[in-house]
Amino acid sequence: MPATAPEPEVILAAAIDYLERELLPTLSGYHRFQTRVTANVLAQVRRELALAPLQENRERGRLEALLGHSGDRDSLSRELARRIRSGSIAIDDAALLDHVRQSLVEALRISNPKWIGE
Amino acid sequence: MSLEVPKLAAAVARHLGPPGEISALSRLTGGATKSTWSFDALVGGERLALILQLAAAGAAGPTAGLVRGSNDAALMRAAERAGVPAPRVRFVLDADDAIGEGHATDRVDGETLGKKIVSDPRLAAVRPRLAAQCGEILAAIHRIEASEVPFLSAQGPTQQLALYRGLVDHFDHGIPAVELGLRWVAENLPAHPRTTVVHGDFRNGNLIVGEDGVRCVLDWELAQLGDPMADLGWLCVKTWRFGGALAVGGFGRREDLFEAYEKASGVVVDPVHVRFWEAFGCIKWSIMCMLKGLGHRRGARGNVEAVAIGRRIEEPLLDFLDLVTGRE
Secondary structure: OOOOOOOHHHHHHHHHHHHHHHHHHHOOHHHHHHHHHHHHHHHHHHHHHHHHHHHHHHHHHHHHHHHOOOOOHHHHHHHHHHHHHHOOOOOOOHHHHHHHHHHHHHHHHHHOHHHHOO | OOOOHHHHHHHHHHHOOOEEEEEEEEEOOOOOOEEEEEEEEEEOOEEEEEEEEEEOOOOOOOOOOOOOHHHHHHHHHHHHHOOOOOOOEEEEOOHHHOOOOEEEEEOOOOEOOHHHHHHOHHHOOOHHHHHHHHHHHHHHHOOOOHHHOOOOOEOOHHHHHHHHHHHHHHHOOOOHHHHHHHHHHHHOOOOOOOOEEEOOOOOOOOEEEEOOEEEEEOOOOOOEEEOOHHHHHHHHOHHHHOOOOEOEOEOEOHHHHHHHHHHHHOOOOOHHHHHHHHHHHHHHHHHHHHHHHHOOOOOOOOOHHHHHHHOOOHHHHHHHHHHHOOOO
C-alpha cells in the first residue's frame, strides 16, 4: 500500500463519523438500532488497532510473572486456565485476581471503555 | 429474515377468521435469536393489534431445551392462569402456514427498551415501584403448576453448571476468567434449592413497562424447572441494568424485590443465595457471548448485532469479579 493511502484508522474514523453524525439522526426503529450497533463495532476495531499490541505485551509479562516461566501470550493464558481448573492455584489468590482483573479491564478498554467508566 | 405479507394474511385468516388483511407491518428492534414483528390484522369487522414472533433458524447459544412453538404458547397460557401478565396467545403457526416456527399474541403498548425503562422521564413516577412489582410477578411465575407444563426441562444449579462447563470444554479456549468463574460456582452451589417453574430470562429488556408499571413479561423460551432464586439473581445482573444505578434491572433496590417476593410467596429470600445466581448469571452471560462470538469467527457471515454480542464477553466477567470480591 503506498504511503499516500489513508490508514485504516482514518478510514474507520470517517465511516464512524458519517454513521453517527449524518445517518443516525435520520433513522428510527430497527435501522436506528442496527446503525448504532454498526458504529459501535467499527469503533471497537479502531481501538483494537491502537491498543492491542501493547496490551498483549503487558499481559504476557504478567502471565510470565504469575507462572514463573516465559512463553507466548496465548499458551501462557491457556496454562493459567488449566491451573485454575485443576485447583493447583487458589481462586482467591491475590496475584491471580489482580492479573485476571487487569486483563479484563484492558480488554474492555477496546471493547467497551464505558463499562469501566472511561 | 423476511416475512411475506400474503402468507401472514392467509395464516391470520385460517386461525382467526377472514379476511386477515394485514397493515402496519414492521420489524421491531432487538431479537438476536428470533425476529419479532408488529402488525394490524382485519378479522371480521375488527382490527386486531398483534405481534408475531418467529424463531430464527440456527440461533446461537444452548438452544437444546428451548421452549418453542406450541409449548411456548401453552406456557404463556399457564402463566396467565397463574396471574402473570404474560402475552395473550392468539394463534400458533403450523406447517400449513409455511412461515416457520412461532406464534401471534396481542400487542401490548409500552416501553421494552431497557435503557428507556431506567431513564425515561415519563416512567419516573412508576420506576420506584417496579422492583416490588417484579417480586410479585416472580412469585406468581413460581406458583405455576409444573404439571401444566410437563415439557419444561429440569435445570437445577448442578445441571446448569454441567451444561455451561460442557460448553466451555467443547470449545476449549482456556480463558482464565471463565475458569475462575466456573470454579467459584462449583464451590458455592446452593445446598438445598427448591424446584419450581422459572422464567429463565426475567430481566429488564424482557418487560413491557408503562406509566402504570409492568404490563407484560416477554420471552418465555428459556423457561425451565429449577431454583426460583435463579430468576431473582438474573434480574440483578449488571448487564440488564442498562446504565441504571440500582441493582434490580437498573430501576430498583434488591430489598424492595426481596420484600415483595417474600410477601407474595411466603418464602424467605436469602440474599447470599440470590447473589450466587447473580454471580453465576454473569458467568452464564459471558459464555453465551463467547458462543455468539465463536459463531462469527473467520469465514462466517453474521449480522452486526450478533457480532457485537460476541465482543461483550469481558463485561460480565468483570462484573462477576466485582461481585464476588465485594467491590460492588
